[in-house]
Structure formats: C-alpha cells, structure tokens
Amino acid sequence: MSDRSQWLTDINGERPQFGSLDHDVSTDIAIIGGGFVGLWTAIALKTLESARRVTLLEAEECGGGASGLNGGFVMSWWPKIASLMRVCGTDDAVWLADETTRAAGELGDYLAAHGVDAEYRGAGWLWTATAPAHVGSWLPVVEAAERLGRSDIFCAVTREELAKRTGSSSHIAGVCETINGTVHPGRLGVALTRIAKKLGVEIYEHTRVMALERTRPAVLRTKRGSVTADRVVIATNAWAASVPELRREFVCVGSAIVATPPIPDRLADIGWTGGESITDSQATVTYYRTTRDGRIIFGKGGGRLYYTGEPSESVFHDPVGIREATADFRRVYPMLADVPLARTWSGPIDRTYDSLPLLGTMPDAPHIIYGIGWSGNGVSPSRIGGRILAGLALGRRERWTENGLVNRHARRFPPEPLRYLGGSLVRAAMMRKDRSEIANRPTSWVDRGLASLAPAGLEDKK
Numbered sequence: 001m002s003d004r005s006q007w008l009t010d011i012n013g014e015r016p017q018f019g020s021l022d023h024d025v026s027t028d029i030a031i032i033g034g035g036f037v038g039l040w041t042a043i044a045l046k047t048l049e050s051a052r053r054v055t056l057l058e059a060e061e062c063g064g065g066a067s068g069l070n071g072g073f074v075m076s077w078w079p080k081i082a083s084l085m086r087v088c089g090t091d092d093a094v095w096l097a098d099e100t101t102r103a104a105g106e107l108g109d110y111l112a113a114h115g116v117d118a119e120y121r122g123a124g125w126l127w128t129a130t131a132p133a134h135v136g137s138w139l140p141v142v143e144a145a146e147r148l149g150r151s152d153i154f155c156a157v158t159r160e161e162l163a164k165r166t167g168s169s170s171h172i173a174g175v176c177e178t179i180n181g182t183v184h185p186g187r188l189g190v191a192l193t194r195i196a197k198k199l200g201v202e203i204y205e206h207t208r209v210m211a212l213e214r215t216r217p218a219v220l221r222t223k224r225g226s227v228t229a230d231r232v233v234i235a236t237n238a239w240a241a242s243v244p245e246l247r248r249e250f251v252c253v254g255s256a257i258v259a260t261p262p263i264p265d266r267l268a269d270i271g272w273t274g275g276e277s278i279t280d281s282q283a284t285v286t287y288y289r290t291t292r293d294g295r296i297i298f299g300k301g302g303g304r305l306y307y308t309g310e311p312s313e314s315v316f317h318d319p320v321g322i323r324e325a326t327a328d329f330r331r332v333y334p335m336l337a338d339v340p341l342a343r344t345w346s347g348p349i350d351r352t353y354d355s356l357p358l359l360g361t362m363p364d365a366p367h368i369i370y371g372i373g374w375s376g377n378g379v380s381p382s383r384i385g386g387r388i389l390a391g392l393a394l395g396r397r398e399r400w401t402e403n404g405l406v407n408r409h410a411r412r413f414p415p416e417p418l419r420y421l422g423g424s425l426v427r428a429a430m431m432r433k434d435r436s437e438i439a440n441r442p443t444s445w446v447d448r449g450l451a452s453l454a455p456a457g458l459e460d461k462k
C-alpha cells in the first residue's frame, strides 16, 4: 500500500510548481519552509505591506510536509486554554483562543473569497470518550470556557445523539465544539501557495537551506544559490531540530493515518453523514473524520518518539503507528470490518511540553524569527501564527507581537539520550494505560505514574 497521503494523491497535477534557486538573490524577508506556517506568514506579510520583497524557500514541495499529511481538523485553541492561561495570563489567553475560533470560523469564507474550494466544512468537532475512564475529560476545559464568559464554545451532546452522529455506539459521552471543521489539507496547501504567489511572494521549491549565517543582513546558503535577507522566518516544523536554540524545546513524535476508499453508502448506513470531526480522550489520541467523497480518515497521535534530529525517512513510513491506527479504527467501527484500507501514511509532529507553539525572535539575533512547535494543532492556528510571525518580521509593536505567547520561556526537554530513553518509556506507559482503560481494566500504578510525566495532551489538566 502506498504511503503517499490521500491528500497529496488527490492533488496530483493540480499543484503549482516552482523551480529551485540557482543564483544569488537579495530580499527583505526570507521564509524557510513552505508549509501552512510559512505560507500564511508570506500571505500576511504581503497583505500588511505589499511592497516588501518576500522570498520563500522550500526544501521539497510547498504543502508537502506535515501540512500535506495531517487530519485536516480545523480547530481552535480552546482545548489548550489552561496552558494558554499559564503562559500568557487570562487576557491574552482568551484573546488568542478567540482569535483561533475566529480563524476556524472564517476559513471557509476566506477561501471562497479567493475563489478556492478546499473542501472546508464547518460541521463541528466532537470530543468524546470511548471508555468509562475517559468520560468527562473535557470538563475542565468546558468549565474554564464558561468561567471566562464563553459558554457558547462547547455544547452538550447526549449519548444517543453521539452514537447517531458518529455512527458508532463506542462513543459513550462527549461534547461538541461547534465552530470547528475540516478541510482538505492538500487543496488548502495548493490554495495558500497560489494566493501567496498572486500576492507577489517569490517561491523556490526543491531548495533546501543548508546554512543560515546570522550576519546582518542574514545569508541563507542553498546548494546552487544564496539569499541575503534583512529578516528571516524559520517555519520548518520538526526540521527545526537543526537549530541549536530550538532543539531542546520540542520533540518529534509520529502520527499515523489510515484512509478507506470512498464508502458514502456505508456512511449513510451507519449515520455518520454530518461531516463531524471526532477525537477520543486517549493520551495517544485517535482522530477521525469523513471526506467529501465519502472516505473515513482515521488517525492516531501520541506516536513513537524519535531521537533528536531532523525527521528521518522512518517518520514517514511507520508500520507500527499504522497498525495502532488500524486497530483503533476497527475497534470504533466494527461494523465496517469488511471495508479495506485504501491508503496509509505517517508524519512528524513538533511537540512542545505544553502543546503550545514557540513564536519569537532569537535572543542573540533578533532579525531571525521562528514559528514552530504546533504540536499537532497547526492547520488553522497557523494562520494566527503567520500573522504573529509577519508582525515580528516587520518589527511591529502590536498585540500580535507583544502578547504572552511571543518569546515565552518554554519548558525544555532533557538532553539525549535521556530524552529519547525516558520519553519512550513514558510513551509505552501511556499506551498501556490507554489500552487498559479502553478494556475497562485497572491501570498499574507504575504506568499511571509514568504516564503522568507526559507532556500536556489535547487539553492540559495539570
């Protein structure tokens, strides 16, 4: 079975292509990385100050990294409100969470205004429990939202309604965040690349930045050319492990996805026709949704931990992760046991300790800006991140650049080999704990203890 993602397969032939850099250029702002973060940053820069020269360098193809591999969940930051409040204080946390809600709600209109159909569907996100031990996992978040005057963010869903809307009685409790939705990530990547190009962004693909000289102006060295830039934005997701200051701020973990062929009739049979996206409450979370052509896309997060360094090939070919995702798919939808898998794939998650991104300027080189650490929640928040990064690159003093998330002091992971060995031990305990909770068996105190050392999950209850 091919491990090219369904999304990237669907857009075969639709993608605009760009040549590689083969000469020396000079620019105002250079962006390294053509994923959603780099593309939204480029779009924000050109929207704010159209005369600025913006050059984007992508090692492979724009939208072909994590941005072309994800589940396409368009989500807010409300599930992370506790972490946000701890990092930013209440005012900034609520403002940022509201901005992510706005970004999620507006995505469809934004794309329509640009004449783009990226299969956006604002059908809501169901945060569910598939084991008694997980019932109410969302309560601290829902209660926090209510306390903060946002009682309309989440709405209650009865067990019966949940089973009906998800097509599976495995979901025994849950809530709905109505503003969230889904998108076709491949088509979103194509759309953002086209919009950036139209706004005048200079794009080079198949152009890996091999060295970044932090002189002023900075110089980016590639195989056959160089870019001299007043400001540089690093938007390279898990590849940012090559940047010494960022290496200990995040870990690269895997996430794997399996996709069925189009089965619209079977979806109609089980009743999952509303387009809702769904997650459960396992520490190694499962996330699933349908597509416009009637496929199920079923993913599993909290995957294997990788040794510090840029993502290796094995991150993109993870048979164990695929097996785990398949097992959860078969567990939640046993009535689809005869449905084969059409495609499977995996990819890197740049996971921070508190699952919030790292956005800021290098302490000793303020003209070098970074935006990484999306922790598996960057499809929609990358628009907010791009606005922040654009503000930083333009040297603006405004709320986008002066809120508590920017230049924050993040908790660091231990050095290797401790982080790999310790992290793998914790991850194995999380898996065992999830399995015993799903099977309604007691979890050993060792696994409970080890699992409690894990970084924050979907929501942060610590």
Ligand SMILES: Cc1cc2nc3c(=O)[nH]c(=O)nc-3n(C[C@H](O)[C@H](O)[C@H](O)COP(=O)(O)OP(=O)(O)OC[C@H]3O[C@@H](n4cnc5c(N)ncnc54)[C@H](O)[C@@H]3O)c2cc1C
Residues within 6 Å of the ligand: 032, 033, 034, 035, 036, 037, 038, 057, 058, 059, 060, 061, 062, 063, 064, 065, 066, 067, 068, 069, 070, 071, 072, 073, 074, 075, 207, 208, 209, 210, 235, 236, 237, 238, 239, 255, 256, 257, 287, 299, 346, 347, 348, 349, 372, 374, 375, 376, 377, 378, 379, 380, 381, 382
């Ligand atoms: C399996 C999976 C499922 C996910 N599901 C969801 C989801 O449902 N919802 C959600 O919100 N988020 C999800 N995410 C996370 C989401 O995909 C990302 O946070 C989001 O796409 C933002 O990505 P990015 O731009 O930071 O990174 P990327 O898209 O990876 O872009 C970084 C780019 O930098 C390039 N690059 C690296 N090094 C260099 C270099 N030296 N020079 C030039 N270019 C370089 C890479 O080739 C890559 O294209 C998921 C991720 C994965 C892997």
